[in-house]
Amino acid sequence: MEKQQAGQQQADGPMRVxxxxxxxxxxxxxxxxxxxxxxxxxxxxxxxxSKEANLVxxxxxxxxxxxxxxxHVIHLAAMVGGLYRNMRQNLDFWRNNxxxxxxxxxxxxxxxxxxxxxxxxxxxxxxxxKYPIDETMMHDGxxxxxxxxxxxxxxxxxxHNRALYQQYGRKYTAVIPTNMFGAHDNFNIExxxxxxxxxxxxxxxxxxxxxxxxxxxGRALRQFIYSLxxxxxxxxVLRNYDEVEPIIVSVSEEEELTVKDAVDAIVEGFGFKxxxxxxxxxxxxxxxxTANNGKLRRYLPDFKFTPFxxxxxxTCDWFAANYETxxx
Amino acid sequence: MDGPMRVxxxxxxxxxxxxxxxxxxxxxxxxxxxxxxxxSKDANLLxxxxxxxxxxxxxxxHVIHLAAMVGGLFRNMRQNLDFWRSNxxxxxxxxxxxxxxxxxxxxxxxxxxxxxxxxTYPIDETMIHNGxxxxxxxxxxxxxxxxxxQNRAFFQQFNRRYTAVIPTNVFGCHDNFNIExxxxxxxxxxxxxxxxxxxxxxxxxxxGRPLRQFIYSLxxxxxxxxVLREYDEVEPIILSVGEExxxxxxxAADAVVEALEFTxxxxxxxxxxxxxxxxxxxNAKLRKYLPDFKFTPFxxxxxxTCDWFVANYDTARK
Numbered sequence: 001m002e003k004q005q006a007g008q009q010q011a012d013g014p015m016r017v018x019x020x021x022x023x024x025x026x027x028x029x030x031x032x033x034x035x036x037x038x039x040x041x042x043x044x045x046x047x048x049x050s051k052e053a054n055l056v057x058x059x060x061x062x063x064x065x066x067x068x069x070x071x072h073v074i075h076l077a078a079m080v081g082g083l084y085r086n087m088r089q090n091l092d093f094w095r096n097n098x099x100x101x102x103x104x105x106x107x108x109x110x111x112x113x114x115x116x117x118x119x120x121x122x123x124x125x126x127x128x129x130k131y132p133i134d135e136t137m138m139h140d141g142x143x144x145x146x147x148x149x150x151x152x153x154x155x156x157x158x159x160h161n162r163a164l165y166q167q168y169g170r171k172y173t174a175v176i177p178t179n180m181f182g183a184h185d186n187f188n189i190e191x192x193x194x195x196x197x198x199x200x201x202x203x204x205x206x207x208x209x210x211x212x213x214x215x216x217x218g219r220a221l222r223q224f225i226y227s228l229x230x231x232x233x234x235x236x237v238l239r240n241y242d243e244v245e246p247i248i249v250s251v252s253e254e255e256e257l258t259v260k261d262a263v264d265a266i267v268e269g270f271g272f273k274x275x276x277x278x279x280x281x282x283x284x285x286x287x288x289x290t291a292n293n294g295k296l297r298r299y300l301p302d303f304k305f306t307p308f309x310x311x312x313x314x315t316c317d318w319f320a321a322n323y324e325t326x327x328x
Numbered sequence: 329m330d331g332p333m334r335v336x337x338x339x340x341x342x343x344x345x346x347x348x349x350x351x352x353x354x355x356x357x358x359x360x361x362x363x364x365x366x367x368s369k370d371a372n373l374l375x376x377x378x379x380x381x382x383x384x385x386x387x388x389x390h391v392i393h394l395a396a397m398v399g400g401l402f403r404n405m406r407q408n409l410d411f412w413r414s415n416x417x418x419x420x421x422x423x424x425x426x427x428x429x430x431x432x433x434x435x436x437x438x439x440x441x442x443x444x445x446x447x448t449y450p451i452d453e454t455m456i457h458n459g460x461x462x463x464x465x466x467x468x469x470x471x472x473x474x475x476x477x478q479n480r481a482f483f484q485q486f487n488r489r490y491t492a493v494i495p496t497n498v499f500g501c502h503d504n505f506n507i508e509x510x511x512x513x514x515x516x517x518x519x520x521x522x523x524x525x526x527x528x529x530x531x532x533x534x535x536g537r538p539l540r541q542f543i544y545s546l547x548x549x550x551x552x553x554x555v556l557r558e559y560d561e562v563e564p565i566i567l568s569v570g571e572e573x574x575x576x577x578x579x580a581a582d583a584v585v586e587a588l589e590f591t592x593x594x595x596x597x598x599x600x601x602x603x604x605x606x607x608x609x610x611n612a613k614l615r616k617y618l619p620d621f622k623f624t625p626f627x628x629x630x631x632x633t634c635d636w637f638v639a640n641y642d643t644a645r646k
Contacts, residue, residue, distance in 0.1 A: 091481035095424070098416065098474075106413070142457040152477045156416075159470045163409035 014042035021076030022047025028184040029231035038235045061103035065111045075104050075118040082191035090149030097153030116172040124151035132292035165244045178250040182227025183318040186327045202266045211275040215282035218260035223250045226311035250293045269316035332360035339394030340365025346502040347545035356553045379421040383429045393436040400509035408467030415471030434490040442469035450610040483562045496568040500545025501636040505646040520584045529593035533600035536578035541568045544629035568611045587634040
């Protein structure tokens with residue numbers, strides 16, 4: 001009975017949306033798309049950063065929920081970091097993330113939040129798997145050894161969501177983006193992801209008149225999603241997606257690009273004229289992590305992703321204009 | 329480590345905790361060692377503050393971590409959230425307090441019921457994360473699996489050698505004999521006891537054909553003590569009788585009937601679910617370490633457990 005009641009709950013009046021991790025890559029993108037037209041009359045969007053509340057603390061999380069009384073939550077906050085930091089600190093990644101996630105989900109339930117959309121990642125999927133991966137395969141084996149602390153903590157969001165549904169009828173869900181990039185990314189070359197790292201390197205190579213050295217052969221394949229596209233999809237999921245099972249949010253398999261394709265787009269985006277060297281003494285990482293966007297396309301067959309080169313150009317322009325304040 | 333062990337046993341008043349207490353008193357304990365058996369009355373391990381306080385009070389060098397929110401199939405199915413949350417925090421609190429206070433070794437307790445639902449048999453220690461657990465108890469199962477994740481993370485980041493054991497179906501004195509909420513063997517013992525007392529048939533749920541590996545709590549206790557002293561891996565170890573010692577539910581019912589000298593009818597109610605037909609676990613790793621360990625013969629273990637239940641009927645958990 002309680003399950004049915006909870007499932008039928010609807011917010012009265014416009015949404016009040018709390019976005020945790022609101023100052024990050026995705027949070028800033030959501031803020032922008034909400035301001036530029038995705039927001040609706042009377043809605044309130046509250047973008048929380050770690051300065052306002054340390055979500056590892058149950059008390060601080062509760063205080064944030066008491067203050068803002070959200071009807072909906074987009075949960076982006078996480079302890080994140082690049083490959084090398086993950087490899088050294090799996091315990092911190094596990095513990096901090098499991099506490100952040102539990103605090104947010106538990107407070108959401110306690111405060112009667114109608115809908116929570118959390119953010120997972122394709123890097124939490126099994127290391128040994130067939131491709132393309134889809135939403136049903138998340139728990140079918142161990143994740144890659146390099147970031148298992150972070151990966152398991154993210155997987156446990158799905159477990160928590162299913163348990164909340166089974167016990168209380170809550171329809172809290174999650175999205176699974178592929179490689180995200182855009183303004184306000186972490187452009188640190190050592191600690192960031194491939195796309196922002198390449199952007200930063202190319203910027204420096206142009207400025208210093210040196211060759212661009214790309215780690216690996218350039219042959220690895222990735223599906224890149226622009227943060228503004230992801231933001232639009234997050235807002236759609238928050239409003240319309242009614243499943244508990246997560247949804248992969250990605251360009252399609254045929255739009256997979258090589259790292260070399262990405263490099264070429266960045267070189268073009270910056271007008272870099274120097275030499276590009278592929279350092280094959282560095283690891284390529286996984287050759288592919290192809291994700292199936294079949295479920296997304298069943299819901300949104302007509303959604304248009306921003307063309308890749310256009311998205312890269314916008315991101316390069318943002319980086320060049322904001323070099324002094326960007327996370328590098 | 330300097331000097332004798334000071335061992336904190338969480339969940340010390342349960343089936344396995346009581347068994348460890350008994351084997352330590354009966355010869356497994358060593359000169360100067362201190363064994364502290366905690367129950368939930370001593371500390372609510374859901375609270376980080378209470379957990380920390382109990383570690384500061386007892387200053388253990390070693391921990392056997394048995395405490396968990398446990399329950400039968402039906403309670404699990406209704407309360408996956410509580411089972412997930414309570415267990416993940418009990419485990420995090422105990423492991424973190426152990427680390428913070430410099431505990432040398434922690435041995436936690438997992439279960440074969442947390443293994444992938446769809447898998448090949450026999451299962452071994454490498455297969456724990458190879459697919460989702462059974463839907464009925466996924467909250468409890470994932471929380472237990474995360475002990476293994478956390479142990480690996482402690483080793484990778486701090487070089488702690490905290491590990492876990494994976495018993496198969498445990499039974500013995502101080503079990504939970506509740507027919508609805510308990511496990512198969514204590515449930516059968518309780519039912520047979522009542523059937524004999526009331527002069528009624530014994531009704532066994534299911535066909536009697538599923539296979540299980542049963543481990544006597546006193547054997548498990550001896551192995552726990554060995555793991556605490558000698559086993560140096562982070563990867564868990566399955567503690568079980570061999571695959572060849574797998575028994576059917578009918579075998580178990582027959583042993584209980586014999587032990588309680590029940591002479592009435594035994595009926596197999598096939599309208600009830602059998603559960604999983606088999607959950608065979610490999611004990612090859614254990615046998616590599618302890619090729620000569622002798623498990624108590626099953627019928628002898630059943631007789632001891634039935635005798636205990638009859639003698640303690642009024643105070644037993646049922």
